[in-house]
Amino acid sequence: MVGTVTADPKEQQQQPVAMHIIKGEGEQDKHADGEANGEANGVANGDLKHQDGGSRTSADDEDDEESACEEEAEKRDELGILMEGKKQIQLHSGEVLEVGRDPQPPDGAKWGVRHVQALLLFLCTSTAYSLRVNLSVAIVAMVNQTASGNKDFPVFDWKKKTQSVVLSSFFWGYLVMQIPASQLAQRFGARFFLAGAMVGTGLFTMLLPVAAIFGDWPAVAVTRAASGLCQGFVFPACYVLLGKWAPPLERGRFTAFVIGAQLLGPVVMLPVTGVLSSSAGGWPSVFYASGALGLLVGVLVFIFVADSPAEHKHISEVERDYIQRSIGGSMRNQLKRTRTPWLSIITCVPLWATMISHAGQSWGFLTFITEVPTYMSSVLKFDIKKNGLLSALPYLTTWFASFAFSWLSDFITERKMLTLTASRKIFNTIGMWGPGLTMLGVGYISDSPPLAVTLLTVALGLKAGCYVGFQVNYVDLAPQFSGTSFSLGNFLANSCSTLAPIAVGLIVTDQTSIEQWRYVFFVTCAMFFLGNLVFICFGSAEVQPWNGSRKASMYLSKDSIASQDLERLRAAAAT
Structure with a gap:
């Protein structure tokens, strides 16, 4: 009956x-x-x-x-x-x-292997961003004799446009691997490619001083492009793993924890880079130390990360069943039998809204990463040690804010206080329009460095809303194809944001001119505003039909x- x-x-x-x-x-x-x-x-x-x-x-x-x-x-x-x-x-x-x-987690699965996997992915994204941004501060010592603690290392006569090309060269390789990386990780397993990406990035980072000394800026650009080629696997692989390990009721926290860890990279690396650059080891020590860290994390990933709960050797049966039941059974088998529905993906309006929002946010965030250290050094007149410490403060604030936003988002979802779509749009608005408006104020401050730092800190703190906005939306729309959909969005976002340092180089011909920097902040504000407006109008958090939603939600x-x-x-x- x-x-x-x-x-x-x-x-x-x-x-x-x-x-x-x-x-x-x-x-x-x-x-x-x-x-x-x-x-x-x-x-x-x-x-x-x-x-x-x-x-x-x-x-x-x-x-x-x-x-x-x-x-x-x-x-x-x-x-x-x-x-x-x-x-x-x-x-x-x-x-x-x-x-x-x-389904709620049973008593035997409140804490388990999935949290260890999230911690390892956290180490990957934080270390990857450390290796990405180390040049942003180190380049100050590379072109400024007084900023280096060791006069035996060469200083390079690179103009602002040359510096912008060097800083953006990372993304040449990064863009190339976005879509292939997601397909490889989805088909053959993300663990191997994620570990290899970290090891490869670490090796190329350690080679950068040699490239600079013997090949000048073209060799540095090639080395950075190779690092970007390796890092092209990191975030697609992380999204593939999140799609297999993160239950729906924990998805906001997991995504914010893992993807938000990219903020910890600048928090640690920017001040450390400043200290190492002014030490006896000079600017080369920055790349040796950070490269070694990348090698270590890659080894840890290879040993301890598993492609899915079904393939982990030490996970309890209770936790494995809970994860598979929540996400929809054996994701490994689903992915084996499912081909990527490319036509449905590229014609999906909510996914395009997510990708456009991603592009606007990436433009603004890359401006923070690559140009704020120079702004603080040239306009606010901080020395390299203070430059590193104060440049890291906004990222530290964002990292802490990401935890608050993620817990609040999951609380709202669990209590059904708002629809998931409404929740994603509200947090995304906080994470994009908040920083955009704050950036306008920064452009009018030149004689009050503490106030400028405060506004930058508030801007990046509010940006944490994006982690439970468009960032997690890739997993919402298609858990089975979150790696693929993210790689498409990341390709579009980085194609646009790669132009940010070059645009700054064209706008800012005098690095001490607050008027020229003001135009940079205006453009950044516009990108934030337009990206979120599209997400509000066309975004959604509903599982899309091309994901095989019934399979994924059973x-x-x-x-x-x-x-x-x-x-x-x-x-x-x-x-």
């Missing part, structure tokens, strides 16, 4: 069809029937188990696994359609499926859905 309760129509409109299992009372074995059904089909916990006993080839195994995955997917799809308009159903196994609720335990359940629902739907 199937017990169903009709859901409130308004609730159905706001919530996607999603199910999770509540254990019935007094049952000795909740999955007995389901496991028997799974074994009969050769599938248990997303892996094919062969019962024929005959000799088999790897090709036969792969064909059978594909067939089983397709059969399982069709079963889940039909079940999702039949569950429309119902609130719950009791399965033949005695378990109860509820519609419209995200919170099912392994093998719990048997053919008897489909027959019951078919009969109920026919009455």
Whole structure:
């Protein structure tokens, strides 16, 4: 007998069809029937188990696994359609499926391996940004004899335009790998490429002093482009892993923690770069130290990160089932059977809104990263040590603010105080229009350095809203293809933002002129404003059809859905 309760129509409109299992009372074995059904089909916990006993080839195994995955997917799809308009159903196994609720973490999975994975991804993004921004402060010592603590190292006669080309060269390689990186990480696993990216970036960073001394700025530009080529894998790989490890109710916190860690890179590296540049080791020590850190993080990732919960050797069964149930079963099998729907992706209006918002934010953020150290040195007259410390202050504020915004966002989502789309748009508005308006004030301050630093700090603090705005929206729209969709957005964003340092070089011909810097801040404000306006008008946080939303939002335990359940629902739907 199937017990169903009709859901409130308004609730159905706001919530996607999603199910999770509540254990019935007094049952000795909740999955007995389901496991028997799974074994009969050769599938248990997303892996094919062969019962024929005959000799088999790897090709036969792969064909059978594909067939089983397709059969399982069709079963889940039909079940999702039949569950429309119902609130719950009791399965033949005695378990109860509820519609419209995200599963809460069980007692044995409040803290677990997924948090360790997030911490390792945190180290990756923070270290990657450290290696990205170290040149922004070190270049001051490389072109200024008095800023270097060791006069034995050469100082280069690079004009502002040359410096801008050197600073932007990182993105030449970075852009090239965005789309290939996401496809490689999605198809072959993100762990290997993420570890290799960190090791490669570390090696090229350590080679930069040699390139500068023997090849001048062209060799430095090539070395930085090679570093960018390696780092092109970092964020697409992180998004692929987030799509597999982050349950919906924890997605805001996970994304803000991992992606927001890029702010910790400047927080640590900018002051450290200032200190190392003025030390006896001179500016080369900046690249040796940061490069070694990149090598270490790459090794840690290779050893401890897993491509999915199903592939982690030490994860508990309780936590693995919770993650897979929340995200929609074995993501590894979903990705094996699913090809990238390129046409649907590139014609998706909400995704374009997210990408355009990403582009506007990246222009503004890159201006902060590459040009604020020069602004503080030339206009506010800070020496290199103070330059590093004070340039890092806004990033530190943003890092702390990202935790507050992410917890608030997940709290609102869990309590259903706002729709997910409304929540994403509100936080994105805070994260883009707030910094844009604040930047206007910075352009009119030249005689009050503390006030300028305060405004820059407020601007980047508010920017943290973006981490639970457009940043997490890539995972919202398509958990299965979050790496691919992010790589497209990141390609567009960095294609635009790469022009930011070059534009500054064209606008600012006199680095001490506050009037010229004012135009830089005007342009930055406009990019923030327009990017968010598009997101408000066309953005959405609803899972897109091309993601295979029913597959991704079915919170099912392994093998719990048997053919008897489909027959019951078919009969109920026919009455």
